[in-house]
Amino acid sequence: MISDTPEITRITPAMETTQELLESHPLDRFLRGDRMPHIWCPGCGAGNVMAAYINAIKNLEIELNRHVVVSGIGCTGRIAGYINLDSYHTTHGRAIPFATGMKVANPDLIVTVISGDGDLFAIGGNHFLHAARRNVNLLVICVNNYIYGMTGGQLAPTTPLDNITTTSPFGNYEHPFNLPYLAMASGAAYVARWTTIHLRRLTKSIEKATMKPGFSFIEVLSPCPTGYGKLNKKGDALDVARFFQEKSVIKHGSNPFDAGVREGKEIILGEFINRDDRPSFLEYQRRMEERVVGKNANK
Amino acid sequence: MTTQTLSGEFFMAGNAAAAEGAIAAGCRFFGGYPITPSTELAERMSRRLPQIGGVFIQMEDEIASMAAILGASWAGKKSMTATSGPGISLMMENIGLGVITETPCVIVNVQRGGPSTGLPTLVGQQDVMQARWGSHGDYEIIALAPGSVQECFDVVIKAFNFAEQYRTPVIVLMDECTSHMWEKVVIPPPEEIERINRKTPDGPPPEGEDFYPYRCTDGTMIPPMPKAGDGYRMHITGLTHDEKGYPKINAATQDKLVRRLCDKIRKNADDIVITEDYMLDDAEIVIVAFGTVSRSAKSAVRIARKKGLKVGLLKLVTIWPFAEKKIKELAERVKLFVVAEINYGQIVNEVERCVAGKAEVRLSSKLGGELHHPEEILSAIPEVVV
Structure with missing residues (x-):
């Protein structure tokens, strides 16, 4: 989602000395230590996704001050507050339009939205569609735990059919979204899905998506043992990890239409979409500006 | 011509004058959604901003428009949106975010008759209390009402100056009559227009030292505002926060924050009330x-x-x-x-x-x-x- 124009300077940090490695974790500088402990429950996947994001930022070696994280409300929405970058914790569902305003107002910024499935696809669903349609230069990472975690386990637009939540006590009778399919149909330039046990692949995917001009979307399936897991007898985080391992099939380039999450069925992961045929918002905007300035210059 | 603002005598409608006032005040970002009777303001911004190095974006709704101008303001641009009736109702939650994060921006509400869809093409002044209390929670807001086309120009400049000075969203309560009425407008040369810019901090602290985005040391109750990308590594949240910008969910932090948010306006009423x-x-x-x-x-x-x-x-x-x-x-x-x-x-x-x-x-x-x-x-x- 890097814009098509600003220059990217890579900065390779000096190797940590043995002393430094002994005293601190190599990722410490990416986190706000004074915000720890975090609020997440044992077994929550949000921390894994945060780790993948900061590893990606580290590997990209782009000046850290250019990175901005924007999130909405919810458990995942708290990620912004723990990362030691410029970070914005906005209103429920509105991270994408906030990030859009920020990115378009200053294309030098590299803006990543990290939020949950309820935030991005229920209350914020319309913004997702339009950001993807515009192909605006953002990366959106969705931590999908199939449920509203912060409010205690209510039905989400991603909850699989028949699953139990506190607002679907007799089983969910609403069809869930197939997020990669939605992203593709809306016009995203890059669409991938991973789980919290595919952290190396997820990290690489975040790096790739960050450098992609246009709108990128990564869905990360993530355990919520406290909310979703307990109600649906999914066991603890380790059981969910085992489940992800058994059920996941990586099919790069497969049709997202077939990637819907169904109870008991295989989970299709991978890079679904990686297209370059749709110029980004900033690219089209630049072309328009050239026309305007050129026209006025002729007068 | 492409980098200049207008000056001279013009015959224009209130919506156009408000747009020109914004440009004269230094507004370089407009995010909006078409709605009668404010639409011409967005139309003019879509034409004018690209000519002067600004950005216009038509958002998918008014909620997004309000969110976008907050994001743009943190990116360092003076930003504005314009709307009416149903649109201003949709903006209320993010106006609250603007208040608690102390984000300068201007919201033009060209008032029409309500409630609901009401009288889209006809005048009203029914959003006055909504401007004051529309978003939940305790807060103070600045709202200005122009009564002529010239005042649409002048008052929007004032609105930007108050927004920047007091770090707050400012609402311009126009109405359908002024928005569509055509009158003479005198636009002074740029150097004669008073433009106030937000205070900014001196620069990020040295490595290892903490930065306090909401610490105010000059007694004004208005902390200097950093912008994203300048290396402050700040956290900005709509939750009740301390001077470091960190969420603190307790009565003492709430008391200190809300009191300051209200007092920075209340105690400057003499300066703001015109x-x-x-x-x-x-x-x-x-x-x-x-x-x-x-x-x-x-x-x-x-x-x-x-x-x-x-x-x-x-x-x-x-x-x-x-x-x-x-x-x-x-x-x-x-x-x-x-x-x-x-x-x-x-x-x-x-x-x-x-x-x-x-x-x-x-x-x-x-x-x-x-x-x-x-x-x-x-x-x-x-x-x-x-």
Whole structure:
């Protein structure tokens, strides 16, 4: 989602000395230590996704001050507050339009939205569609735990059919979204899905998506043992990890239409979409500006 | 031409004048959604901003528009949106985010008749209390109301200056009449326009030292505002936060924050409250009006004076914070206030509160769709009726 124009300077940090490695974790500088402990429950996947994001930022070696994280409300929405970058914790569902305003107002910024499935696809669903349609230069990472975690386990637009939540006590009778399919149909330039046990692949995917001009979307399936897991007898985080391992099939380039999450069925992961045929918002905007300035210059 | 703002004499509508006022004030980002009767403002911005290095983006709704201008403001741009009726209702939650994160921005509400879809093409002044209290929680807001096309230009500049100075969203309460009325507008040369820019911090602290985005050390209650990308590594949240910007969910932090958010406006009311007097010196009866209605009220004063009645006009340019001091002073010496507004009684309650029984207060109400005739305002004065 890097814009098509600003220059990217890579900065390779000096190797940590043995002393430094002994005293601190190599990722410490990416986190706000004074915000720890975090609020997440044992077994929550949000921390894994945060780790993948900061590893990606580290590997990209782009000046850290250019990175901005924007999130909405919810458990995942708290990620912004723990990362030691410029970070914005906005209103429920509105991270994408906030990030859009920020990115378009200053294309030098590299803006990543990290939020949950309820935030991005229920209350914020319309913004997702339009950001993807515009192909605006953002990366959106969705931590999908199939449920509203912060409010205690209510039905989400991603909850699989028949699953139990506190607002679907007799089983969910609403069809869930197939997020990669939605992203593709809306016009995203890059669409991938991973789980919290595919952290190396997820990290690489975040790096790739960050450098992609246009709108990128990564869905990360993530355990919520406290909310979703307990109600649906999914066991603890380790059981969910085992489940992800058994059920996941990586099919790069497969049709997202077939990637819907169904109870008991295989989970299709991978890079679904990686297209370059749709110029980004900033690219089209630049072309328009050239026309305007050129026209006025002729007068 | 491409990098310059306009100056000279123009014949234009209020919506256009408001757009030019924004550009003259330094606005370089507009995020909006079309809605009658504000649409021409967005249309003009879409044409003008690309000519002067600004950014226009038509968002998918008013919620997104409000979010986008907050994001743009943190990216360092002076930003604005414009809307009406249903749109301003949708913006309310993110106006609250702007208040608590202390984000300068300007929201133009071209008022039409409501509630709901109401009267899309006709005038109203029914959003006055909404401008004050529309978002949840305790807060103070600045709202200004222009009464002519020239004032649309001037007041929008004022709105940007207040937004930048006090780090707050500022609402411009236009109305359908001023937005579509065409009048002469004088746009001064750029160097004659007062432009206030937000205070910014001196630079990120050295590695290892903490930065406090909400710490104010100069006694103004308004902390300097860093922008994203400058290396401050700040956290900004809509949760109740401490000086470091970190969420702190407790009564003590809430008390300190909300008190400062309110007091930075309340204690500067003398600077923010703008009113205009017309024949008030010897007045025994005061008409209180704002926006387009102030023009009918001025005619009413002239008619009453011809009849030998000592009537004057207090025109409110600043609606919020309310012109409390001014009304209290007048209440000591006048016998009647007539509040003329295109609603079923909103500002009249504020006037009554300030008058506190020291004079009579009457409402001259229109419910939307048309302006007061001067005679209608006068009919609230007993001597005129007799």
